[in-house]
Amino acid sequence: MRLTPLLLATLTLASGLCAQTSAPDADAVMLRRIYDAALTDSPAYSRLDELVTKFPGRLSGSKKLEGAVLWAKGVLEKQGVDRLELQPVMVPHWERGAPESVRFIGSDGKSAPLAALAIGLSVPTPAGGLRAPVVELHSLDELKTTDVKGKIVFFNRPMRPQEVIPGLAYRDAGDQRNKGPAEAARYGAVGVLTRSLTQALDDVPHTGATRYLPDVPRIPAAALSTLAANRLSAALRADPKLQAELVINSTSFADALSHNVIGEIRGVAHPEKIILVGGHLDSWDATPGAHDDGAGVVQSIDVLRILRAAGYQPRHTIRCVLFTSEENSLNGAKEYARIVGEKKEVHLLALESDNGGFQPHGYQLGNTAGDAAARAAARWRALLEPYRLAVFEHGTGGADVEPLMALGYTVGEILPDSQRYSDYHHTAVDTLDKVNPRELQLGAAAMAALVYLYDQHGP
Numbered sequence: 001m002r003l004t005p006l007l008l009a010t011l012t013l014a015s016g017l018c019a020q021t022s023a024p025d026a027d028a029v030m031l032r033r034i035y036d037a038a039l040t041d042s043p044a045y046s047r048l049d050e051l052v053t054k055f056p057g058r059l060s061g062s063k064k065l066e067g068a069v070l071w072a073k074g075v076l077e078k079q080g081v082d083r084l085e086l087q088p089v090m091v092p093h094w095e096r097g098a099p100e101s102v103r104f105i106g107s108d109g110k111s112a113p114l115a116a117l118a119i120g121l122s123v124p125t126p127a128g129g130l131r132a133p134v135v136e137l138h139s140l141d142e143l144k145t146t147d148v149k150g151k152i153v154f155f156n157r158p159m160r161p162q163e164v165i166p167g168l169a170y171r172d173a174g175d176q177r178n179k180g181p182a183e184a185a186r187y188g189a190v191g192v193l194t195r196s197l198t199q200a201l202d203d204v205p206h207t208g209a210t211r212y213l214p215d216v217p218r219i220p221a222a223a224l225s226t227l228a229a230n231r232l233s234a235a236l237r238a239d240p241k242l243q244a245e246l247v248i249n250s251t252s253f254a255d256a257l258s259h260n261v262i263g264e265i266r267g268v269a270h271p272e273k274i275i276l277v278g279g280h281l282d283s284w285d286a287t288p289g290a291h292d293d294g295a296g297v298v299q300s301i302d303v304l305r306i307l308r309a310a311g312y313q314p315r316h317t318i319r320c321v322l323f324t325s326e327e328n329s330l331n332g333a334k335e336y337a338r339i340v341g342e343k344k345e346v347h348l349l350a351l352e353s354d355n356g357g358f359q360p361h362g363y364q365l366g367n368t369a370g371d372a373a374a375r376a377a378a379r380w381r382a383l384l385e386p387y388r389l390a391v392f393e394h395g396t397g398g399a400d401v402e403p404l405m406a407l408g409y410t411v412g413e414i415l416p417d418s419q420r421y422s423d424y425h426h427t428a429v430d431t432l433d434k435v436n437p438r439e440l441q442l443g444a445a446a447m448a449a450l451v452y453l454y455d456q457h458g459p
Helices: 005-039 044-054 063-079 140-144 166-173 180-186 226-238 290-309 331-343 372-387 437-457
Strands: 083-095 101-105 111-114 116-118 130-137 152-155 191-195 221-224 243-247 251-265 270-280 316-323 346-352 360-366 391-394 411-416
Touching: 005 290, 005 372, 005 437, 044 063, 044 290, 044 437, 063 083, 063 251, 063 290, 083 331, 101 226, 111 226, 130 140, 130 191, 130 226, 140 180, 152 180, 152 226, 152 243, 180 191, 191 226, 191 243, 221 226, 251 290, 251 331, 270 290, 270 437, 290 316, 290 437, 316 331, 316 437, 346 437, 360 372, 360 437, 372 391, 372 437, 411 437
Parallel strands: 130 152, 152 191, 191 221, 270 316, 270 346, 346 411, 360 391
Antiparallel strands: 083 251, 101 111, 101 243, 116 221, 130 243, 251 316, 360 411
16 A cells, blocks of 8 residues: 555654653553452441541550551551661650639629530649630730730631631631640740630530740640630620639640651652552541541551552662651651651652542642642643542642651642531541441542552652
């Protein structure tokens, strides 16, 4: 058969187009396999059930966290990894003790209880409790112009409902809990009550950590439910001379030994280079920790299973790291990063899940050059959009991977729909039934998809 110039040109063009599209076609095929593996016969939800049922309240220093560490080690062993390590970490050991109580007492002697939880790491009240007048503030700046000496400061600034992204409202209101007790003590306050960090109006108090300062007294602190905060505020308007009584029975002990749990699949081409997926094993003592961060734990473990089930052999080492003590120290993250720096281990990507097990819609990515999110979006958005992963946001990744960014590596986290997260965060209602199995699986798939793309094409 004789080829005319026109036919020859057409065949040449078609050949060039095939060469240009072969790699994206291969990526699309593998992403489909990854999602098939993630959404078929997934053990993620049953593993989450086991974790939060057997080991609720996995606070650093506790027997529950020790049990969770051994549980995670056993799951990774059974699933099959090429290397497994328990990395020692010293962590804080704080215990809540007997249930706390908070009530307000009017000038007429009548009292009413308020739903509350001691803030994590709070010092205890004196024997018999603490009773003092209450002053309501809405910012830390008001401490400079308000007489709080000998009083209980009540920080009552709500999370801003105008914020479309609840995490921004959480960040902006969080100084009341994180810094409020130390700053109030600097001005002579004897105790602190804070409004829980949630936009929900209910009687579920939220705990979380506070940071004391070495040069000021440590004063007891508790978080009120949002409804309790509203009740106390209304009572103060009606009776400015009312008092509050706090009873907190906490104890701080010497630091305890814990472990980061590390399991990995060795890469076939560049095993010395690492792609990390992770979440944190610990939770606050008063919560089962299903969304925070049981979801991230089981998703990270499942990434390793998904890649193997999809028939994919990674070029680089894929490492699952389940960090300890995120909630009250970040000691697990700090120790991991320290050892990475010491060993000069190269990380192409460190990807975390710690925003709940909800429907994912994209990724936050960051590096010191500031171009990680834009580069990923330009290269892979078209491939990931069919899976509803369209957002590529610049940031610093999750709290446990952020220290790796300072070492020059790209970090990130998946971005689930976060509107309900603060309803459950750090509470007794962060339970298994709040997690949708399919959304949990989609989060694991989103992590595995980005891991595959970085493994194939680099940062």
